Amino acid sequence: MVAxxxxxxxxxxxxxxxxxxxxxxxxxxxxxxxxxxxEIKTTTVVFTERLTELTTVVMPEARIxxxxxxxxxxxxxxxxxxxxxxxxxxxxMLFALGLQDRVVGVTSHCNYPPEVQQLVSKGEIAIIxxxxxxxxxxxxxxxxxxxxxxxxxxPHLKLKESLEQVGIKVFYTRxxxxxxxxxxxxxxLAKIFRVxxxxxxxxNRIEADIKSVETSIPKDEKPKVLVLLGPPAWGLYSAGxxxxxxxxxxxxxxxxxxDKFTGWPVLDYDFILLHDPDVIIISxxxxxxxTLSKEIGETPLALTKAFKNGxxxxxxxxxxxxxxRPGPRLGLAVRxxxxxxxxxxxxxxxxxxxxxxxxxxxxxxxxxxxxxLSTVEILPRIVFTT
Amino acid sequence: MRIELKNVSFSYNSVKAVxxxxxxxxxxxxxxxxxxxxxxxxxxxxxxxxxxxxKEGVIYLDGKDLKTFDINEIxxxxxxxxxxxxxxxxxxxIDFILTSRYxxxxxxxxFESKDDLELVDFLSRELKISHLLDRRLDQLSSGxxxxxxxxxxxxxxxxxxxxxxxxxxxxxxxxxxxxxxxxKYVAKYGATSIVxxxxxxxxxxxxxxxxxxxxxxxxxxxxxxDVFSSKVVEEVYGVKVEIIQVGSYYVxxxxxxxxxRQHT
Amino acid sequence: xxxxIARISKTKFxxxxxxxxxxxxxxxxxxxxVGSSMIPPFxxxxxxxRAECSETTRLILGLRVARTTASILVGCMLAVAGVxxxxxxxxxxxxxxxxxxxxxxxxxxxxxxxxxxxxxxxRQLAISIALGGALLGFFMTTSIGVLSGGTVLSLVLxxxxxxxxxxxxxxxxxxxLQDRLRHPYVNLLxxxxxxxxxxxIPYLAVPAVLSLLALYALGIPKALNAYLFGEHHASQLxxxxxxxxxxxxxxxxxxxGASVAVVGIVGFIGLAGPHISRMLYGTSDHxxxxxxxxxxxxxxxxxxxxxxxxITLFSTRGELPLGVVTSIIGAPFxxxxxxxxxxx
Numbered sequence: 001m002v003a004x005x006x007x008x009x010x011x012x013x014x015x016x017x018x019x020x021x022x023x024x025x026x027x028x029x030x031x032x033x034x035x036x037x038x039e040i041k042t043t044t045v046v047f048t049e050r051l052t053e054l055t056t057v058v059m060p061e062a063r064i065x066x067x068x069x070x071x072x073x074x075x076x077x078x079x080x081x082x083x084x085x086x087x088x089x090x091x092x093m094l095f096a097l098g099l100q101d102r103v104v105g106v107t108s109h110c111n112y113p114p115e116v117q118q119l120v121s122k123g124e125i126a127i128i129x130x131x132x133x134x135x136x137x138x139x140x141x142x143x144x145x146x147x148x149x150x151x152x153x154x155p156h157l158k159l160k161e162s163l164e165q166v167g168i169k170v171f172y173t174r175x176x177x178x179x180x181x182x183x184x185x186x187x188x189l190a191k192i193f194r195v196x197x198x199x200x201x202x203x204n205r206i207e208a209d210i211k212s213v214e215t216s217i218p219k220d221e222k223p224k225v226l227v228l229l230g231p232p233a234w235g236l237y238s239a240g241x242x243x244x245x246x247x248x249x250x251x252x253x254x255x256x257x258x259d260k261f262t263g264w265p266v267l268d269y270d271f272i273l274l275h276d277p278d279v280i281i282i283s284x285x286x287x288x289x290x291t292l293s294k295e296i297g298e299t300p301l302a303l304t305k306a307f308k309n310g311x312x313x314x315x316x317x318x319x320x321x322x323x324x325r326p327g328p329r330l331g332l333a334v335r336x337x338x339x340x341x342x343x344x345x346x347x348x349x350x351x352x353x354x355x356x357x358x359x360x361x362x363x364x365x366x367x368x369x370x371x372x373l374s375t376v377e378i379l380p381r382i383v384f385t386t
Numbered sequence: 387m388r389i390e391l392k393n394v395s396f397s398y399n400s401v402k403a404v405x406x407x408x409x410x411x412x413x414x415x416x417x418x419x420x421x422x423x424x425x426x427x428x429x430x431x432x433x434x435x436x437x438x439x440x441k442e443g444v445i446y447l448d449g450k451d452l453k454t455f456d457i458n459e460i461x462x463x464x465x466x467x468x469x470x471x472x473x474x475x476x477x478x479x480i481d482f483i484l485t486s487r488y489x490x491x492x493x494x495x496x497f498e499s500k501d502d503l504e505l506v507d508f509l510s511r512e513l514k515i516s517h518l519l520d521r522r523l524d525q526l527s528s529g530x531x532x533x534x535x536x537x538x539x540x541x542x543x544x545x546x547x548x549x550x551x552x553x554x555x556x557x558x559x560x561x562x563x564x565x566x567x568x569x570k571y572v573a574k575y576g577a578t579s580i581v582x583x584x585x586x587x588x589x590x591x592x593x594x595x596x597x598x599x600x601x602x603x604x605x606x607x608x609x610x611x612d613v614f615s616s617k618v619v620e621e622v623y624g625v626k627v628e629i630i631q632v633g634s635y636y637v638x639x640x641x642x643x644x645x646x647r648q649h650t
Numbered sequence: 651x652x653x654x655i656a657r658i659s660k661t662k663f664x665x666x667x668x669x670x671x672x673x674x675x676x677x678x679x680x681x682x683x684v685g686s687s688m689i690p691p692f693x694x695x696x697x698x699x700r701a702e703c704s705e706t707t708r709l710i711l712g713l714r715v716a717r718t719t720a721s722i723l724v725g726c727m728l729a730v731a732g733v734x735x736x737x738x739x740x741x742x743x744x745x746x747x748x749x750x751x752x753x754x755x756x757x758x759x760x761x762x763x764x765x766x767x768x769x770x771x772x773r774q775l776a777i778s779i780a781l782g783g784a785l786l787g788f789f790m791t792t793s794i795g796v797l798s799g800g801t802v803l804s805l806v807l808x809x810x811x812x813x814x815x816x817x818x819x820x821x822x823x824x825x826x827l828q829d830r831l832r833h834p835y836v837n838l839l840x841x842x843x844x845x846x847x848x849x850x851i852p853y854l855a856v857p858a859v860l861s862l863l864a865l866y867a868l869g870i871p872k873a874l875n876a877y878l879f880g881e882h883h884a885s886q887l888x889x890x891x892x893x894x895x896x897x898x899x900x901x902x903x904x905x906x907g908a909s910v911a912v913v914g915i916v917g918f919i920g921l922a923g924p925h926i927s928r929m930l931y932g933t934s935d936h937x938x939x940x941x942x943x944x945x946x947x948x949x950x951x952x953x954x955x956x957x958x959x960x961i962t963l964f965s966t967r968g969e970l971p972l973g974v975v976t977s978i979i980g981a982p983f984x985x986x987x988x989x990x991x992x993x994x
Contacts, residue, residue: 133825231771236845238968258968265968268844268959269713271686273706288768295771299847300713437882461888468882474740475934477878480655485876489888496872496937498656506652520655522933538879 066188069151069174079193080146080169086134086159087150089327090173091116093186094148096202096328097195105142107131112321112329136162144168146192151175176326178247179210186328202328209331210251213338216345217253223341225254226277226306229264230285231292232299236267244326252337254279269300279341280306283324284316313340387448387463387545387578388413389434394443396429403429405602406443411578411595416569418589418610419582421599422623427582430599431548434580435466447546461489465544467535469551473524479534480506480519486541509537512567528555536564540571547572547579553588561585565592586627590614590638598622614638659931663938666930670945674722677952681718682711684956686963712848720846721955721972722948723854724909724916729923729947730862731902733940736924737874738802738895746906746920748806749791749899750813751784755910757820758783763827773845777853777911784907787812792896800892805899841916841972843955850912857908861901862944870898871936878934916951917973922980923947929987950980 065075084105085091091110094103100115105128110116119125126142129135132155139147139159147163149156152175163170171192173185183203190199227245229237239245240261249256257275258265280301284292292314296302306312315323322333339346391409395402404426411417419427432438434445436452445452447463455463465486487502510516513533518526526534532555539547547568553561569592572579583589589596590610598606598613600622606613611629613619615638619627628639682694687710689697697703697711731746739748762769762779769776794808795801865871873894876884881891909916927942928934954975962969 232845233773233776234770235840235842240966240968260966261968262966265962266842266844267968268686268717268962269847270710270959271962273710273713274686286767287771291768292771295773298849300709303709432882435882435886437885457890458888461886464886466882466886468880471879471883472740475736475742475878476928476932477935478655478933480652481875481933481935482879485872485879485883485887488872488876491872494867494869496866497660500653503652503656510652516651519652 064191064194066171066191068188069172069185074169074171076146076169076192080144082142082144082146084128084139084142084144084147085110086128086148086156087131087153087173088112088321089176089325090148090150092325092327092329093173093189097186097190097193097198099189099193099195102193104144105139107134112318134159139163140166140168146171148173148189176244177242178244179206179251179330181244182206182326182328182330185326206328206331210334213252213331213334213346217338218342218345221342222253222255223278224257224275225249225341226257226272226275226280226304228280228282230283231287231295232301233295236269236272237264238267240265245323248323248333248337251334252341254337254341273300273303277304277306278309278311280304280312281323281337281340282312282314283320284314285320286316287314289314289316387576388446389546389578389580390446390449391434392444392446394430394433394440394445396433396438396441398429402602404433404440407599407602407604408443409597409604409607411580413576413578414573415594416572416579416581416592417595417597418593419580419597419599420584420586420589425599425622426602427599428550429602431466431550431580431582434546435464435548436460437466458489462542463544464546464548465539465542466548467539467550467552469532469535469554471523471531471535476522476524478520478522479515479526482523482534483509483519483538483541486538489542505541505543506537509540513537513564529557529560532556533560533564536568540567543575545575545577547577549579549581551582551584553583553585561588568592586614586619586638586640590629591635610638611636659933659935659938662931663942666942667945670942670949674945674949674952677949677956678718678722681721681952681956682714685710685714685959716848716851717843717846717955718952719851720843720854720913721951723851723858724841724843724913724972725919725923725948725951726944727854727858727861727905727909727947728916728919728951729927729943730865730940731905732920732922732947733924733927733936733943734865734870734874734898734902735920737877737934737936738898739806740802740878742925743921744806745917746902747813747915747917749788749809749903749906750811750816751787751903751906752910752915753813753816753820754787754790755780755783755907757816757823758786760820760823760827764823773850774853777850780911781853781907784903784910787816788900788903788907792899796892796896802895805895841914842958842969843913843972844958844969846913853912854908857904861905865901865940868897870894870901871940874898874936878936913972915973916976918976918980919947919950922950922976922984925984926950926987929990950976954979 063075063077065073067073081102082104083094083099083102085094085103086107088107088110091103091106092112094100095113095115100119103119103125105126106116106120107130108127109131116125120127126138128138128142132153134149134155136159140163145168147159147168147170149159149170149172151157151172156172160170171188174181176182176185186199186203187196190196227239227249229239238258238261239256240263241256241259242262243264246256246259257272257277258267282292282296296307296312301307301312319336322329322336335346389409389411391407394404394407396404407426407430409417419430421427429438433440434452436455439453447455452460471482483506484498484502487498487505490502506519507516510519513536515530515533515537518530518534523531523534532552536549536552539549549568552564552568556564565588568579568581571577581593593610595608596606596610596613597604598618605622606616606618614627615629623640626641628641630637630639679691679695682698683689683691689707689711693703693707694711697707698715701708728746732744735744735746735748736742759776759780762776769779791805791809791812794811795805798804798808873884873889876887876889877891877894884891884894906920923943923946924939926946927939930946931938931942951972954972957979958970958972958975961975
């Protein structure tokens with residue numbers, strides 16, 4: 001009997017422990033981030049007889065090795081000539097580095113620069129599926145010598161084994177959480193293709209862009225920002241402090257109310273009302289803004305300062321692409337966000353499409369009382385247009 | 387209640403289980419169905435219980451076609467005990483017996499009346515299962531379960547009592563006691579019972595009429611001593627049956643064939 | 651003897667109802683006070699009763715009342731659905747999702763989203779579509795089940811078939827949808843009450859009240875009691891077995907479908923609720939277990955909701971899905987009951 005009691009206690013304790021472990025791991029922030037070590041290999045430079053030529057010479061025989069986001073060392077005997085990009089941000093990087101003639105495949109989401117779509121319609125670049133849904137057979141049929149994917153996207157990671165088996169090299173960019181991640185991705189890509197100088201120029205341009213925004217940001221005024229990915233009915237998904245979006249908000253002079261979280265947390269209205277954001281930015285994903293405005297007006301989001309002051313923004317299409325892609329348009333993203341947060345200081349950039357929900361409209365009832373904010377018709381105003 | 391079967395047939399898919407059976411049982415009488423496995427005893431019981439409908443023929447209860455009875459009327463009048471109780475979810479003996487009182491509940495009556503409980507008390511004393519009432523069904527021995535099943539069948543106070551193998555799994559004493567209770571009940575309430583039995587020994591002691599089934603057909607029907615003494619039993623079962631007189635009883639004893647051969 | 655047992659059972663039932671409802675009440679009050687901003691329980695009650703508190707507190711309490719009500723209803727509905735499904739299958743391992751309801755709800759919702767993505771921003775419409783999908787799933791399962799003989803086994807098998815088919819279909823559809831939305835789809839039906847508002851409550855409350863009324867008005871608990879001892883036992887007691895099983899399956903589908911449509915898929919309650927109630931009461935008298943399951947399912951859901959919110963306060967992630975938390979809380983308790991039950 002005693003033995004059974006002990007056994008019973010043990011079993012239940014074990015289960016509690018397991019449960020506790022699960023919660024504990026969760027609290028600790030989930031999986032450990034893999035350490036990324038950037039190794040700089042000294043490349044053996046073959047000196048030619050005439051030293052003067054050395055500065056301009058491209059060294060085709062030199063072996064180049066780079067370390068990708070997974071910490072794998074990948075060696076290239078010569079710069080790849082047929083490249084497949086699995087993400088819009090990667091495509092943007094490749095084009096920004098002037099490597100468009102090497103790109104043979106992109107995703108259906110790759111729409112920038114406009115040149116991509118032209119090349120696709122001309123049949124010079126093939127579509128290998130969507131960002132989440134790359135088609136392995138399509139990729140292989142293009143006979144690439146390098147496929148570049150994102151380490152933060154599961155369907156990309158799943159392709160690794162199969163591609164390597166058929167002898168195709170795969171390079172993973174980081175799941176970027178700030179500009180430095182983007183810079184190291186750009187530098188790594190530049191190293192593979194030996195266009196380091198272009199990369200440095202690009203990075204300097206971005207950096208200058210960010211600097212110019214940073215110096216104009218008011219130091220005393222820090223608006224609280226809520227970012228929502230998709231409409232509230234989808235679930236209150238926000239962006240944590242360690243995400244690219246979180247970094248953008250910080251850099252553009254805002255305070256992300258979900259900053260203490262990591263990844264893409266689910267919030268509740270309770271939390272949102274407690275932090276009462278000054279600005280709400282919703283990634284609209286091709287939704288009808290009238291419907292979305294109406295939906296927002298009917299939720300407790302209508303009780304926030306942001307809604308009352310008409311500072312709910314629906315970021316759609318190209319504007320949305322700029323915000324969510326950690327790529328060469330990073331500087332533009334910071335500038336756009338700053339122009340949303342401080343419209344008096346920053347000129348809106350010439351990018352589509354940010355809508356603003358009509359000032360303080362909608363109604364929301366809670367605990368038996370209906371709060372009518374205003375009777376102004378919901379007429380979203382297009383703030384930025386091309 | 388007088389039960390009459392006229393040319394009743396039933397088949398599962400294409401297999402004839404009951405083939406043109408005609409029977410008559412008077413009020414207060416017990417009919418035993420005997421026969422080898424698969425001879426149609428259980429099917430016949432289910433037909434009378436109106437759990438299945440005959441493909442041909444008619445069953446009359448007191449001269450009225452069984453089909454014309456309302457389902458609730460039948461539920462109050464007729465008890466059929468299935469010895470194969472599913473016991474995957476836990477339930478107590480008392481819960482099981484009390485379900486037999488459901489047909490007598492008023493509309494929207496949710497709990498048992500005092501009378502229901504008193505009846506259960508009475509039956510459990512008769513069948514000596516009082517101590518088992520709050521036990522779970524899956525903790526009973528097969529003999530105990532058999533008595534519980536019979537208690538549940540009697541809890542309806544049925545006019546027609548249909549029992550499938552009530553003596554199986556019981557020890558010698560309970561075999562007699564259970565059959566005594568059934569016989570007493572039938573006589574007291576003017577009910578009619580049809581009992582499917584394997585034990586021809588018990589059948590010869592307790593039944594007013596025995597119907598011997600083989601391959602869905604009745605091959606012999608009549609008083610136990612007549613049926614069991616006939617040649618037909620030997621043909622059907624492939625064993626020899628001796629009728630022995632013990633006191634005032636005629637008891638049928640099955641004997642294996644080889645023993646017979648040894649003697650001769 | 652029988653009289654005493656019945657009396658003891660009745661007392662036990664009343665005591666359990668009393669204990670579970672007090673527990674539920676206590677949990678509800680805790681649920682009102684726990685969240686991003688903590689409101690002391692007494693202040694919360696005082697505020698609700700007299701309205702003498704700040705506007706913000708009132709608003710936040712209003713949100714929490716909605717959320718708590720939603721979790722109570724979802725817990726109750728799933729647990730009652732679980733009792734019904736376990737009753738008609740006589741299988742203690744069956745859960746309300748066995749009839750393929752959640753997969754058809756998801757499939758229909760994703761078809762609708764493919765037709766018009768804006769449905770995503772119209773919660774009421776999305777809820778109605780998902781509920782419609784759930785009921786469609788029920789009708790498909792039952793019609794296949796009835797065509798293949800109408801037994802419970804054929805019902806369960808056709809449920810498995812419908813479920814398998816539609817989870818495949820919905821994954822294909824969501825794959826297409828995901829491509830369009832540029833967001834991973836995993837979130838779509840993940841159970842959570844975090845976005846539940848007062849206006850969603852009728853979608854839960856109306857089916858719950860209707861189902862419970864229908865359940866008792868049609869005498870289904872008694873029919874299931876009879877059915878517990880075999881189909882023949884039930885039909886010789888005057889119950890139409892197929893009608894009973896299909897009605898019970900329909901009510902279970904309505905309950906499950908409504909809760910899936912409003913808060914998403916919450917596992918474990920439908921399985922654990924009935925078990926907890928049977929083990930507390932000791933037998934599976936459905937007249938009692940329906941009530942006890944409703945209460946214990948609600949208590950389980952509310953405590954899971956509280957824990958989910960507490961975890962948010964201390965974690966660096968957002969809210970956990972409700973189904974995950976119900977398993978974490980419920981499993982050790984269930985294990986304890988199973989072991990204790992096995993010993994007696």
